[in-house]
Amino acid sequence: GNQFRDLKGRQVLLRGVNVSGSAKMPTTPLGSTHLKKNLFKNVESVDFVGRPFPLDECNAHFRRLRCWGFNYIRLVITWEAIEHRGPGLYDEKYIKYLREVARIAGENDIYIYVDPHQDVWSRFTGGCGAPAWTLELAGFDLQNMGETGACITQQEYDPSPDAFPLMLWPTNLYKLACATMFTLFWSGKDFAPKLNVGEGGCRVEKLSCIKLAAGVRGEPDDQKQQGEEKEIKLPPGTRTVSKPTNIQDYLQGCYIAAMRAVAKELRGLPNVLGFGTMNEPHNGYHGLTNLNSVWGQLTNGVFPTPFQSFCAADGMATKVRNYVPGCCAFVCGCAIDSFTLNPLGKRAWLPGRECVWKMHGVWEMKGTSKAGPQNPGSPVLNKPGYFNNGKDWSTTYYLPFAQRYAQMLHEIEEDWHCYIEVPPAGVAPGVKFPRIRSETIPNAVNATHWYDGFSLFSGNLQINWNVDVETAIPKFGACSVRAMFKRQIASIRSEGEREIEGGAPTVIGEFGIPYNANGNQFQTGDFSRHSTLLDANFAAMEANLVHYTVWNYTPDNCNKYGDQWNFEDLSIYSKDQSRKEDEKEPPSPECKEEVLGPLRKRFLLTNQEAMRRSFLYNGGRTLDAVARPYAQATNGTLIESRYVMTERTYSLRFRRDSKMAVAATKVFIPLYPYERGFDVTLSNGSVSLHVHKDNYAILEYTTSPKDQICSLRITPMKDGCCG
16 A cells, blocks of 8 residues: 555654765775766775765764654665676675664664665766776776766866866766666667677676786787687676677666675665665666757756767767756756867777767768778768657666566565656656556555755755746745645655555655755854755655655765765765764753643653753754654554644644554654653543653554544743743
8 A cells, every 4th residue: 555554553654864975985995076086096996885884883873863853764875886896796895784784773773775876877977876897898988988078077077176066967867978878778679789798899808897807907909919819717706698698688687686685685684674776767868859959958068969979979079069057057958158079089989899879870970982080971860769769668668677676676575665766857758657566566665756956956945936847837935835845745646656556655765955055054054044945845745644765864974065976965964064072972861741631741851952962963954854753653544744843843633543453653752843841732542751862752642442533732842831
């Protein structure tokens, strides 16, 4: 059904956070994207141990998150972190480290769902996710992709990484390297049938990482004797092919096998609930009707058409459009001037490797009878609609992959959830959520992402006016904006209930706000505007009773570089908002109970000021919006679970199930909003409060099976009385 239930039959709400934003990058060499020299350094031997945090720090971070109200973690991992040494060669040290992180989370009563994260395919194409060898296998030369316009990275940005514009990284979705790799991964058999692993230059033994592991150094192909190749002894475990295999099948097989290695290590941990299939997958070029036109909604900066990118990557200086960055580009797509890509005539393809799309006749060089290095002719687009094959991407390409992936998971743990994601709204027009049958993907969960796209891409936090990025229609007034948020979340929830057979729970896998938007908050410490907008985000989730994992918690976030990745800054924690004197253990919270009537109790808190001056809250951002009461486990069916930040009031209503055994409804109460204490008023039944040493409480609400509609309300103490 569309709810999570515990072993006692109670409806469960999962309130979570992504951990962490910097887990996209290695710890060694440090992969922060503002570090210019580290992108291509030791790509085969990078180390992700310590992401999201060192093991000796896990307990403190999880205690902090539990105190704030989170009982659920979307654990960010990457394919690169697992398989950077080469296909089939896994980083066992990192995989065992992940088990320890998950185990420690369980000791802090936190559930885990594993997120195989990618953004625009790979670190080497401006994002994160896939290992370097995947690009090399397809024929790309990592060192030349940036100069030829095949991708844009912060590390290589001219004039410097510090000048990299906010939210420029998503434009890589529409650049050659990312779009090609996604097309090959999902639909290579249809669009690149000639690109087979085991044929020509597309061979595992030719990969730089495999040569390095085999001890072969400094022997370029052109120095070998003609017709001969030095035999390489492949490292044990290398994933090879016995016969030519299309690159789609090979890449998907490697990806699923890598996640299988992690899943096997996490097997048996009771707090691990399941795995996502892939963070924000993209369909690549599939569905494009004209390769000679600019495509995609995120027109920003230097933006070639696909055909222009083919030409530039093949060594031609190519004049392309340059778009206004920021809000204007996102909403209007305004080209202001032109820019010449690849003036030095470099190739994005390795020596001896042909452009994949040239190989398949999508384009060619024509116009001279003396073709050669000096007279190559002119580029001609032969098949402008090559990728528009009329097939539904979700059903034809994503769903078969998701079925194989889910089968792998359920062979290891049959009760694990499989979190389903398709491209986020706006970045892949025409892609829809697939129809999923329960026998093909059991325990499917709708894990669609949602963002206030206008605030995210414009860097302008607005609650009194906004733009609906799906329709480009402006919204005026806080009520209208909040209603738009709620309506969009309702649409996501109804899609999962409609398209997943039997209905399915919805977990909004990502949402959040940019903390580096709007003014001088880092100097003043005033994040009130950010709190207001984030509260509107949370309120939209609560109104629809969906589960969520907010993006994100990054332990090494700082004001200058944000989450250490492409100037994104969405972390609800920052070391730059912490104070050294507050990095200490809290005292035990002091709470006294008063009975005000048969259906009303008061809980007095007397040392909250000291509690706030501890590591539990140190570094927290917008905690007035983040720390929210909620119904953790409800003995019945929820009707309402709603927190009003401006009033610090919480309302719970549910329909009691008369067939259920007597089991208390559990309400999580963070004590942060209630410095003096709070009153609890009931419609029926009784309550008891259990205060945890880390400054949160579990309110147990016991009702009778004879009761029908049950409710309670929490109101804060104000100046010696209760509001």
